[in-house]
Amino acid sequence: MSDAVAVIWDDAMLEYDLGGDHPLHPIRLELTIALARTLGVFEAPAITRLAPIVADEELLHRIHTPAYIDAVKRAPHDPYGAGHGLGTPDNPIFDRMHEASSLIVGGSIQAAEWVWSGKGDHAANIAGGLHHAMADNASGFCVYNDPALAISWLLGQGAQRIAYVDVDVHHGDGVQAAFYDDPRVLTISLHQSPLSLFPGTGFPEETGRGAGIGTSINVALPPRTDDGGWLRAFHSVVPSALRAFAPDVLVSQCGCDAHRDDPLADLALSIDGQRASYGAMHDLAHEICDGRWLILGGGGYGLIRCVPRAWTHLLAIVGGRPVDPETTIPAEWLEDVHKRKLRAIPPTRMTEDESAAYTPWEPGGADAIDAAIQRTRRASFPLLGLDPDDPRD
Numbered sequence: 001m002s003d004a005v006a007v008i009w010d011d012a013m014l015e016y017d018l019g020g021d022h023p024l025h026p027i028r029l030e031l032t033i034a035l036a037r038t039l040g041v042f043e044a045p046a047i048t049r050l051a052p053i054v055a056d057e058e059l060l061h062r063i064h065t066p067a068y069i070d071a072v073k074r075a076p077h078d079p080y081g082a083g084h085g086l087g088t089p090d091n092p093i094f095d096r097m098h099e100a101s102s103l104i105v106g107g108s109i110q111a112a113e114w115v116w117s118g119k120g121d122h123a124a125n126i127a128g129g130l131h132h133a134m135a136d137n138a139s140g141f142c143v144y145n146d147p148a149l150a151i152s153w154l155l156g157q158g159a160q161r162i163a164y165v166d167v168d169v170h171h172g173d174g175v176q177a178a179f180y181d182d183p184r185v186l187t188i189s190l191h192q193s194p195l196s197l198f199p200g201t202g203f204p205e206e207t208g209r210g211a212g213i214g215t216s217i218n219v220a221l222p223p224r225t226d227d228g229g230w231l232r233a234f235h236s237v238v239p240s241a242l243r244a245f246a247p248d249v250l251v252s253q254c255g256c257d258a259h260r261d262d263p264l265a266d267l268a269l270s271i272d273g274q275r276a277s278y279g280a281m282h283d284l285a286h287e288i289c290d291g292r293w294l295i296l297g298g299g300g301y302g303l304i305r306c307v308p309r310a311w312t313h314l315l316a317i318v319g320g321r322p323v324d325p326e327t328t329i330p331a332e333w334l335e336d337v338h339k340r341k342l343r344a345i346p347p348t349r350m351t352e353d354e355s356a357a358y359t360p361w362e363p364g365g366a367d368a369i370d371a372a373i374q375r376t377r378r379a380s381f382p383l384l385g386l387d388p389d390d391p392r393d
């Protein structure tokens with residue numbers, strides 16, 4: 001299916017390191033790339049690996065204020081006067097934070113360029129997806145908002161309509177805010193309800209503003225939503241909305257913190273359910289966007305048991321050669337994990353033996369997930385010309 005795919009990676013991306021025991025530890029990316037490598041994912045004929053190039057500072061101005069960019073640059077030398085959300089437990093100041101953050105942005109722009117220029121159909125930057133960063137401040141472990149910058153760059157290149165689908169367990173608030181009144185960008189976020197999780201936004205009634213009304217969609221799921229419930233919600237909202245909006249490009253933020261073992265949130269997906277979600281987005285990119293698909297990482301704090309497996313599946317799907325869930329994890333990777341003396345017991349297989357089956361949504365369902373689906377469809381579907389009560393829509 002996929003003919004030419006770029007995977008953007010360089011070990012220099014590990015310099016985005018918030019230090020100490022911060023949950024966004026770069027080891028999650030290191031172990032993901034290592035697992036994908038030992039499973040031969042990068043040997044897929046479709047895949048080209050590209051090293052990222054640092055984004056120009058001028059590009060950052062598309063989303064961020066000059067005062068904020070200046071504060072990020074100065075922060076390592078002036079930690080107490082930084083402001084702009086910097087120097088908090090969530091967003092600690094680290095050496096070369098402007099440079100490291102700009103490299104991640106550069107990777108996402110490079111991925112966007114690959115897709116938009118027609119060099120290939122898909123491009124992935126798993127170090128990207130820093131969706132909480134705001135115009136004037138850092139937030140939720142995110143310094144520069146690479147998804148919003150990549151979308152803005154694509155608009156600047158002439159893209160007319162872009163859809164952003166965010167499956168991170170947290171609301172994609174920074175990206176939604178950047179395009180809240182822009183009718184050219186549809187943002188769809190599926191997340192744990194803001195009543196019980198950071199950042200406290202992402203209610204279904206947040207549907208956009210002004211000319212952008214109808215182009216923000218939020219699915220707020222109850223804690224403990226599992227594979228079946230999550231996939232039912234995804235399939236009851238995302239395909240219809242994408243078909244109605246008819247984007248040129250699909251941008252996916254693939255944060256994997258909706259996993260049941262994630263220490264920061266309370267949804268209950270398995271690796272198998274997450275793999276199914278990536279496959280569904282891949283299919284939609286081909287069906288609706290002629291294959292133009294930009295794939296970004298995001299959250300995910302199950303550093304050893306979740307992120308490496310979830311995103312290895314993701315990269316393999318992107319590369320057109322999926323990894324069989326029954327695959328045994330190679331000893332080489334397990335030894336690497338053991339050598340690091342990490343506390344978690346590493347996984348031994350690429351599956352968690354879940355089926356990823358789901359029951360399609362129908363109106364009138366009585367459980368909390370059906371109620372969440374109905375609330376989103378009622379808030380958003382009429383604005384897209386869809387019938388919220390018709391399961392065919």
Ligand SMILES: [Zn+2]
Pocket residue numbers: 001002003121122282286291318320
């Ligand atoms: Zn493909």
Ligand SMILES: [Zn+2]
Pocket residue numbers: 168169170255257298299300
């Ligand atoms: Zn998250």
